[in-house]
Amino acid sequence: MLIRREYTQTGCLLGIWKMDESREELLLLFPEHLRYEAIEYIEGIRSESRSIEWLSSRIMLLVLLGEEKIIYNRKDGKPYLEDGTHYISISHTNNYAAILLHETAPVGIDIETRSERVKKIASKFISEDEFIDPSQKTVHQLLHWSAKESLFKLINEEGIDFKQHFRIHPFTPAVEGVIEATESKTGLSQTFNIHYEVHAEYVLTWIAGNNPE
Numbered sequence: 001m002l003i004r005r006e007y008t009q010t011g012c013l014l015g016i017w018k019m020d021e022s023r024e025e026l027l028l029l030f031p032e033h034l035r036y037e038a039i040e041y042i043e044g045i046r047s048e049s050r051s052i053e054w055l056s057s058r059i060m061l062l063v064l065l066g067e068e069k070i071i072y073n074r075k076d077g078k079p080y081l082e083d084g085t086h087y088i089s090i091s092h093t094n095n096y097a098a099i100l101l102h103e104t105a106p107v108g109i110d111i112e113t114r115s116e117r118v119k120k121i122a123s124k125f126i127s128e129d130e131f132i133d134p135s136q137k138t139v140h141q142l143l144h145w146s147a148k149e150s151l152f153k154l155i156n157e158e159g160i161d162f163k164q165h166f167r168i169h170p171f172t173p174a175v176e177g178v179i180e181a182t183e184s185k186t187g188l189s190q191t192f193n194i195h196y197e198v199h200a201e202y203v204l205t206w207i208a209g210n211n212p213e
Contacts, residue, residue, distance in 0.1 A: 002063050008195065010208040013086075013101040016111070017060040019052055020095065026055040034068065053092045060099055061088075078153065087209075089153050096202055106209035108153030110146040113202050118142045125162035131170040139198055140173050146205040147179045147194045154192070154207050157185050173198060179205070 004016040021029075023042065030038050038058065042051040061069050070082040071090075079088050086101040089109040100109035112118075115138075122141045125148060126132065132140045148162045160166070169180035169191075179194040197204045 002060060005064055008206070008208075010195070011102060011105075012107055012206065012208050013064055014109070014206065015060050015064045015099045015101075016204075017056050017097045017099075018095060019056045019092075019097055021052070021056075023048065023051055023055060026052065026059060029059045030055075031062075031068070053097060056097045057090050057092075057099065060097060064099060064101065076158070078156075089150075089206075091149075093202060098204065098206075100206050100208075102208050106154050106156070107207065108150035109204075109206040110149040110153070111202055111204050112142055112146045112149075114139065114142065114200075118145060127163050127167065130168050133172055136173050139203065142203050143173055143179065143196055143198070143205065144168050146203050147181055147196065150194055150205045150207045151181055151183060151192060154209055155183060155185065160185050 001018055002015060003018050004014065006014055008014055027035055027038060038055065042054060045051040045054065058071065061071065071079050072082055073079050079090050081088055086103055087106050089100045089107045091098045091109050091111045093111045094113040096111050098109050098111040100107045118138060118141045126141065126144050130144065147168060148166045151166055152160055165183055165185040167182045171177065171179055176197045179196055180191055181194055182189060182191045192207055194205050194207045
């Protein structure tokens, strides 16, 4: 079910869906004339969790905008709307899906379940000169990953290395705030503001392409 729908200070429409429905329950939420196509599509998805993610995203988009939209994916997997009315970014994690929309600016969003697993891979995406608060190590590492993931979705570049091409400026995690991140992949050395929130079950980050510093 949709648990959040709001416009952000950057002019984005943000939605979060809690994926607690079954595939059958989600299909019933589709308008009848779209249900057959949805059934046909998910029959080709072997993973039940993947099919629930797909269905939840499409239903959430319908609820957010109040009208039918078709989502396609580019070769790199990034989604776009067939009619081009909005830029869109989509993210999934355990039990949650998130969508970010903007009419004129590219966007990126990421939602991550809070877990200790991030510690095992932190050295692969956090460089030695990036600050991690030892008293909040897990959530800080997770915010680094999530922020870089949102930035990756925003930037239309191939061959991005999170550790090499993205640098998170020092910050101390709070319940919510803004993370500054600089990218070096394009050669422009752009710095962006990435908004973040820390919740009991997940962290959320998002960015709109009209806010480079």
